[in-house]
Amino acid sequence: MDDALFANVDWQEIAQATLDTLLMLGGSLAASVLLGLPLGVLLFLTGRRQLLEQRAVHLALSFLVNVLRSVPFIILLIVMIPFTVTLVGTSLGVAGAIPPLVIGTAPFFARLVETALREVDRGILEACQAMGATTRQVVTGALLPEALPGIVAGITVTAIALVSYTAMAGVIGAGGLGDLAVRFGYQRFQTDVMVVTVALLLVLVQVLQMVGDRIVAKVSRR
């Protein structure tokens, strides 16, 4: 088998790595959305001339988001280790990778949500106010449904960013396809392993983008 095309490829390991990547991606994407969506809504609502205009709160949130977004992800991975251990009991494997992935992407997603909400016609919010809607009703009844295409597109972008972040998470022993590519493909010069893992990552990104675009088209009514 030594002269075979993918001599160094251990398919079972590839399968395990693929599963790990998908688990990391799914877990951290879900948590990023759960955390980033309310954060994005709050950023929007507390902004200038918005429903809950609160300059101090807006500036504080905005600063927190900017701080988290300016820390290089590779540094965040390492800095987060003690926190991750107290949160999930380990800093290794899929479970250990999810907290830094979420902290790395939730602020990014929050900004995308804020931008999507700003795209909603102000007139629609005014109409809701004129109908006697509470702020909560404006958010759930009008703001989020109107911004849904933008939010779904934001989730797609976030998911794809997460794919490359999961690859970096290999540094702290997270496993996954990216880790495999670095350890075997790069450090041991096993080009075939590199090619297979990168091809799988490419397929993953393609599928994410395609599914995301389909959903956006389905929820767009404009």
Next chain:
Amino acid sequence: MITFRSVSKAYGEGAARTTALHPLDLDISAGEVFGIIGHSGAGKSTLIRLINGIERASGGSLVVDGEDVTTLDDDRLRALRRRIGMIFQHFNLLSSKTVAANVAFPLRLAGGLDRAAIDARVAALLERVGLSAHAGKYPSQLSGGQKQRVGIARALACDPKVLLCDEATSALDPQTTASVLHLLAELNRELGLTIVLITHEMDVVRRVCDRVAVLDAGRLVESGAVADVFLHPRHATTRRFVLESEHVDEGERGEDLARADGRIVRLTFRGEATYAPLLGRVARASGVDFNILSGRIDRIKDTPYGQLTLAFSGGDVDAALRELGAADVTVEVVR
């Protein structure tokens, strides 16, 4: 129904403070169609938004349906807003919801109705505005006039006493404008709905309003019954609106008058006088000749009127004018 007392509005603080509305008084009665006309920047958008508290007044008191909007807390203000419908220049429909869901939206916000009751109410409202066949469509699939009809159905959902119209026909073509204005007049007549509309077109005022107020640079410069304001404008801004609506150029009109001989008078006929063969009779009796320089015969809401500018010559002009005055025609000597 709506009473403004020294209501003013300013934006900004300190040196950056700009006045949008100078203190003004205004009374709008229940069941009337009240127009507020002004050029852009005159403060009419601000004025209409004070009524439902989307803009809060900086001073004075504003009583709507028995409650002072300027002192209401958030809950009471929301309750009041449910009794005031509003439609907009750009419709402001929810693009993510169907026509039926848009109309149902205020009912869902208000709560208290079950699904079946909401469905029945929505069906009745869509029937009322003639859009039953489009219930399942999305706003992007509708024409401008249809969108505004959805806006009207939505505004009527909670059975409001007052309907605020913010340049509701300004984005529509003339034919669609006419049909939307017709619908508004019908709602006013049949439901006794009080309508407050703002516009920059005298034509809109002429077609549906009972009374009108003219706003210029944040000040109320003239107000009264539409026929009075429209036929005998006193303030320069009002005159400009009237001329605009007649597509008349003031300079050209002056040149035309300068060229005419004899006594120039403007006659205004109203109501039944519009239909009487008065001019010929008076001319024969007094022996004057007349030359029509300009004229218009039209309707202000339901009242027919005519306005003619004539040059009289020969015969007994004074007798002719006396007789016209006696016959319920307003005579203004221009030259």
